[in-house]
Amino acid sequence: MSNSLRSSxxxxxxxxxxxxxxxxxEEILHELKVHQIELEMQNEALRQSQEALEIxxxxxxxxxxxxxxxxxxxSEDGLISEINLKASSLLGVDRANLVHKRFSHFVAxxxxxxxxxxxxxxxxxxxxxxxxxxMSLVRGDGSAIDTHLHCLYRQIENExxxxxxxxxxxxKFKKAETELRIAAIAFDSQEGMMITDANAxxxxxxxxxxxxxxxxxxxxxxxxxxxxxxxxxTNQFYxxxxxxIHQTGYxxxxxxxxxxxxxxxxxxxxxxxxxxxxxxxxxxxxxxxxITLSSAAAEEIKRLAFFDQLTGLxxxxxLMDRLLQxxxxxxxxxxxxxxxxxxxxxxxxxxxxxxxxxGDILLKKVADRLVAIVRQDDTVARLGGDEFVVMLENLSExxxxxxxLTEAVTAKILDVLNKPYLLATGEYHSTPSIGVxxxxxxxxxxxxxxxQADIAMYQAKKEGKNTVRFFDQLMQTSITDRAALNVDLRIxxxxxxxxxYYQLQATHTGQPVGAEALIRWEHPVRGxxxxxxxxxxxEESSLILVIGQWVLETACNQLKIWEGDPLTCxxxxxxxxxxxxFRQRNFVEQVLAVLNATVIDPSKLKLELTExxxxxxxxxxxxxxxxxxxxxxxxxxxxxxTGFSSLAYLTQLPLSQIKIDQAFVRNIxxxxxxxxxxxxxxxxxxxxxxxxxxxxxxxxxxxxxLEQNDCPLCQGYLFSxxxxxxxxxxxxxxxxxxxxx
Ligand code: C2E
Ligand code: MG
Ligand code: MG
Numbered sequence: 001m002s003n004s005l006r007s008s009x010x011x012x013x014x015x016x017x018x019x020x021x022x023x024x025x026e027e028i029l030h031e032l033k034v035h036q037i038e039l040e041m042q043n044e045a046l047r048q049s050q051e052a053l054e055i056x057x058x059x060x061x062x063x064x065x066x067x068x069x070x071x072x073x074x075s076e077d078g079l080i081s082e083i084n085l086k087a088s089s090l091l092g093v094d095r096a097n098l099v100h101k102r103f104s105h106f107v108a109x110x111x112x113x114x115x116x117x118x119x120x121x122x123x124x125x126x127x128x129x130x131x132x133x134x135m136s137l138v139r140g141d142g143s144a145i146d147t148h149l150h151c152l153y154r155q156i157e158n159e160x161x162x163x164x165x166x167x168x169x170x171x172k173f174k175k176a177e178t179e180l181r182i183a184a185i186a187f188d189s190q191e192g193m194m195i196t197d198a199n200a201x202x203x204x205x206x207x208x209x210x211x212x213x214x215x216x217x218x219x220x221x222x223x224x225x226x227x228x229x230x231x232x233x234t235n236q237f238y239x240x241x242x243x244x245i246h247q248t249g250y251x252x253x254x255x256x257x258x259x260x261x262x263x264x265x266x267x268x269x270x271x272x273x274x275x276x277x278x279x280x281x282x283x284x285x286x287x288x289x290x291i292t293l294s295s296a297a298a299e300e301i302k303r304l305a306f307f308d309q310l311t312g313l314x315x316x317x318x319l320m321d322r323l324l325q326x327x328x329x330x331x332x333x334x335x336x337x338x339x340x341x342x343x344x345x346x347x348x349x350x351x352x353x354x355x356x357x358x359g360d361i362l363l364k365k366v367a368d369r370l371v372a373i374v375r376q377d378d379t380v381a382r383l384g385g386d387e388f389v390v391m392l393e394n395l396s397e398x399x400x401x402x403x404x405l406t407e408a409v410t411a412k413i414l415d416v417l418n419k420p421y422l423l424a425t426g427e428y429h430s431t432p433s434i435g436v437x438x439x440x441x442x443x444x445x446x447x448x449x450x451x452q453a454d455i456a457m458y459q460a461k462k463e464g465k466n467t468v469r470f471f472d473q474l475m476q477t478s479i480t481d482r483a484a485l486n487v488d489l490r491i492x493x494x495x496x497x498x499x500x501y502y503q504l505q506a507t508h509t510g511q512p513v514g515a516e517a518l519i520r521w522e523h524p525v526r527g528x529x530x531x532x533x534x535x536x537x538x539e540e541s542s543l544i545l546v547i548g549q550w551v552l553e554t555a556c557n558q559l560k561i562w563e564g565d566p567l568t569c570x571x572x573x574x575x576x577x578x579x580x581x582f583r584q585r586n587f588v589e590q591v592l593a594v595l596n597a598t599v600i601d602p603s604k605l606k607l608e609l610t611e612x613x614x615x616x617x618x619x620x621x622x623x624x625x626x627x628x629x630x631x632x633x634x635x636x637x638x639x640x641x642t643g644f645s646s647l648a649y650l651t652q653l654p655l656s657q658i659k660i661d662q663a664f665v666r667n668i669x670x671x672x673x674x675x676x677x678x679x680x681x682x683x684x685x686x687x688x689x690x691x692x693x694x695x696x697x698x699x700x701x702x703x704x705x706l707e708q709n710d711c712p713l714c715q716g717y718l719f720s721x722x723x724x725x726x727x728x729x730x731x732x733x734x735x736x737x738x739x740x741x
Contacts, residue, residue, distance in 0.1 A: 070147075070167030074103050076160055078119065087167050090147070092139035103165075108136035108144055122153050122163060134170065146174040192288040198281045200224055212267070212290045214260030225286070230264045232256035241271075245284070249273045254291065266291045308382040310360055311367035319381035319389055323446045326393050331441030334397050338406035340390040341435040341453035342370075342413065345465040346642055347386035350428070352612045358423050362430060369416045374409065389453070403438060403470065410434050410468040418466070431466035433457050438470075462532055485537050488523075493546055497522050500554050501722035504731060505574070505693060505715045508707045512735060514572030514606070516695075516715060517555045518722045519547070539578055548581035549590065556598040556605065558725065563600060567732050574606040574636055579613040583620070588627045595631070602632035606657065610638050618649055629654040636693070641677055651688060658685045660711065662696020668705045675705065682711050 064071060070087025072080055080098050088095040091106055107115045115135065122131055131151040136144050150166040187193055192209035196202050202220045210216050213228060220227065233255060244251040252270045259265060267288050274283040306318040314322065323339070330337050344366065351359035363386065370380045370388060379391040392409060395402035417432045435457025439449055456471035463469065492498060499522055502515040521529035538544040555575045562568035581587065595602050607628070614621045614637075625635055636657035637650075641664055660681050667674035678694070685692040694706050697716030706714060720731055 070165075070169075072103065072165040072167060074119075074163045074165060076123065076162065078102050078104060081162065090139075090145065090167060090169055091137065092141055092143075106137050106139075108138050111135045118151070119163070122151055123161070137167075145169055146171045192290070194220075194225060194286045194288070196225065196284045196286075198283065200284060203283070209288065212259070212265075212288060213257070219260075228257040230256040230258040232264065245271055245273055249275075257288070308384075311364055311382050313367050313371070313388075314379060314381040316381065316383050319379060319383070319391065320446055322379050322381075323391060323449070326391060327439060327441040327444060327446065329441070330393070330439060333394065334440070335394045336397070336399050336402035336438055336440045337395055338392040338402065338409070339437050339439060339449050339453045340392070340406070340410060340413070341437075341450070341457040342388040342390065342417075342432050343434075343457050343461065344386035344417075345431045345433055345461070347430070349612045349642065350430070352615045354423070354425055354428075358425060361423055362421055362428065365421050366417060366430070366432075369419075370413065373412050373416055389450070399438060399440070406436055406438065407468070407470075410436060414466065414468065433460040433465050434468040435460055436468060436470045485534065486541065486543070489534060489538055489543050489547075492521055492523070493543070493550070497524070498547065498550060499724065500551065500558070501724055502558075502573075502728040503715055503722035504720040504728070505572075505713055506719050507712060508703060508714065510719065510735065512571060512732060513713060514574065515728065516574040516608070516722070517551060517558075517576070519551055519576075520722075535578070539580055542580075544578045544580050545584065548578055549594075551575060552591065552594050553598075556594050556600055559600045559604050560598045563604070568729070572604050572606050572634070574608050576608045576638065577613075579610075579616060582609065582613060582624065583617070588624050591628055591633065592631070595633075602628075603634060606634040606636050608636045608638040608659070611640065611642070614649065614653065618652070622652055622654075625654050641681055650684075655690050657691045657693060659715075660692065660694040662694075662716070665694050665696045665702055665706075665716070666698070668702045678706070678711070679709050682709050686710070 065085045067084060067086055070090045071082075071084040072087050073082035075081045080101050080103050083095055083098050085095065088098055091098065093106075104112055104115055104119075114133075118131060118133060130153075131149075133149055133151075135147055135149050137147050138144055146169070148168040148170045150168075152164040152166075153161065154164060155161045187204075188206050188208070190208055192212040193204075193206040194202060194209055195204045201222050202225060205215070205217050205220055213220075215227070241251050241253070250270070250272050253268075255267050255269050256264055257267045257269075268291050269286060269288050271284055271286045273281055274285055276282045306315060306321075307313065308315045326337055344362075347359065347362075350362060363382070366386075366388065367380065367382060370390060374380055374390055374392070377393055379389075379393075381389045381391070383389060390409070390413070392406060395405045413434060414432065417430065420427045420429055422428075435453045435455065437449055437452035437456060452471040456469045460467045460469040499520045501518045501520050503518055504512055505514045505516060506512050519531050519535070521531075521534055523529050535544070535547075538547055552575055555573050559571075559573050562571050562573075584590070591605075591607075595605070609621070609625075629635070634656040635654065636659055637653075637655055638659050639661040640658045642661045658681065660678055664674045664678050664681075668678070669675075682692055691713070692711050693713035693715060694702075694711050695715045697703050697706065697714040697718050699718060702716075703714055703718055720728075723731070
């Protein structure tokens with residue numbers, strides 16, 4: 001027996017002496033042994049439970065610290081009192097720096113208010129013991145994480161209440177959710193989409209697929225895309241397509257498919273195979289675009305490319321195409337055709353004065369009239385602006401008969417285009433100039449033919465407009481192409497080949513009052529070239545500015561000379577001004593400079609402007625005219641009556657003269673209406689107190705009519721043609737001689 005056992009037995013005996021009386025000492029010893037064993041067992045149980053406690057505590061710590069969710073305990077006043085490792089790693093801040101920090105400090109700005117409201121409500125409302133919500137938190141480095149928060153309010157007896165938070169990082173889910181949303185939007189795009197499994201059984205289709213094919217998702221789910229087959233492609237085609245997909249993972253092409261209603265339509269199809277991460281094929285994704293519409297668009301594009309939008313007539317490109325065919329067919333059949341180039345006279349004036357909208361209506365009407373008179377097989381095309389081309393085919397094998405037939409058509413065109421046009425602003429008269437060239441398909445170049453017709457048209461314009469001219473080789477030589485003309489004009493300037501001619505302006509008794517300066521080109525080969533043959537070309541470039549300046553200087557020098565001679569000192573000199581020249585910013589200064597250099601009386605200089613020039617920009621015109629009028633320069637309105645002489649602007653312009661256009665004068669005694677126009681112009685000029693002069697006076701009867709109708713001044717061949725200065729001065733001498741006699 002151990003000492004401890006003995007002493008414990010003695011203790012028991014001393015406390016309980018009856019034991020001695022009842023039990024023998026052996027029994028007592030046994031009892032004590034049993035008791036000792038019991039005690040040892042109790043000890044062992046205690047140790048074991050202690051050990052179990054430690055294990056479970058360790059497990060708790062492991063579970064708490066290394067849990068995949070963050071755990072935070074927050075005191076009632078919002079401070080972090082406890083936080084596990086996961087939560088501190090989620091927030092990216094050391095645990096030591098988190099304890100006693102305010103939790104709201106880590107809530108994203110956008111969610112802070114919400115957090116405070118939630119925290120408050122969970123503390124105040126005992127029914128809200130548990131709460132779930134999503135919240136954006138800010139990490140230590142400033143980056144944001146999306147979290148799911150689970151909040152638990154705990155009130156433990158004798159302790160301050162606290163809030164336990166469980167925190168799960170849901171950033172990845174959020175991102176995936178956004179991507180899914182985008183994918184869903186993309187899936188529901190304008191293109192039809194179809195997703196199949198690896199065996200090409202349809203899994204999903206989008207709304208556009210249904211719109212294009214007519215099949216809903218329910219109708220096609222599990223089916224093969226072959227239900228869309230139209231039968232227009234061969235099996236070989238599909239085999240090739242699948243081979244392409246298997247080899248490259250992609251196929252793209254156009255294909256005929258069939259809609260649910262049986263309609264066959266063209267479709268642009270792409271098919272991509274989709275593999276999983278391991279590389280196994282999982283799906284096919286197809287996009288389909290209905291290109292039926294695009295075919296309509298292609299038609300529209302064709303229409304725009306080959307037809308003139310305004311009139312609907314074939315454009316230059318289509319004309320050239322047809323001309324090429326016509327040449328080939330004419331070459332085969334031996335039948336001659338005719339090419340007519342039609343340009344409207346004075347169209348620019350209509351556009352400038354009545355506006356483009358009215359100009360457009362006129363062009364449409366012209367187109368309609370042309371189409372109405374030619375045969376169905378002939379072509380009427382618009383090249384642009386007021387230029388039309390008519391191509392007559394298969395006329396005759398005889399060139400003379402073909403030309404006669406063409407002439408008959410041009411006569412009809414002249415007649416029909418001369419008929420009045422009813423435009424929005426009233427009735428309007430327009431005339432065409434027509435150039436013709438014939439073709440027989442033998443060694444003829446298209447562009448050359450068109451140029452020939454153009455040259456002939458130009459000749460028609462030159463010869464008085466509203467007429468027809470057939471191209472002949474002589475015309476070709478008389479009019480070189482524009483590029484060559486340009487070079488020639490530059491040489492003309494350098495070599496001083498320009499000359500001013502002077503045409504007398506006089507009273508009915510032949511009393512000279514002045515002259516108009518008219519430019520001539522003394523060409524070393526072509527002889528005297530009229531301004532109509534080069535001024536329009538010079539106006540296309542800045543050459544007109546140099547030429548205009550030369551004319552102005554020469555005219556003012558001439559005035560200076562005239563001032564010094566009593567015979568000519570009262571003469572005025574009219575100078576034509578081009579639009580481009582007048583529109584220069586410093587036009588006024590240029591005129592002033594010439595006047596100052598020559599020191600002449602400015603009132604002797606008369607600048608001739610046309611109506612279309614004035615109307616291009618009335619405000620600018622008025623400013624410049626007034627500036628020059630101030631120093632005495634005079635202005636005459638040239639070719640008056642051909643444009644749209646509107647009283648409204650006429651009264652605003654500081655004009656000193658109106659020139660009745662020769663087109664009206666020519667028709668005195670021929671067309672009554674032109675005589676009325678002349679009388680009206682004279683009456684109007686009188687009431688506005690503007691001087692009036694008639695140009696192109698060729699006959700005595702024209703002069704007499706003008707005199708009877710109170711037009712005091714004339715210019716025309718009846719008095720004198722435009723002549724060189726020597727001849728003009730001789731004319732003055734003769735006049736004085738006549739008077740002295
Ligand atoms: P315009 O200013 O109307 O000049 C009148 C035209 O009529 C001149 O033609 C003149 O020779 C012609 N003419 C005069 N009387 C008669 C007649 O009785 N019968 C006929 N059939 N014709 C007559 P020209 O000289 O060929 O000039 C043509 C146009 O060229 C001028 O028309 C003018 O617009 C322009 N032009 C002439 N010289 C110049 C110039 O120096 N500068 C500018 N910018 N243009 C000029
Ligand atoms: Mg003139
Ligand atoms: Mg004129």
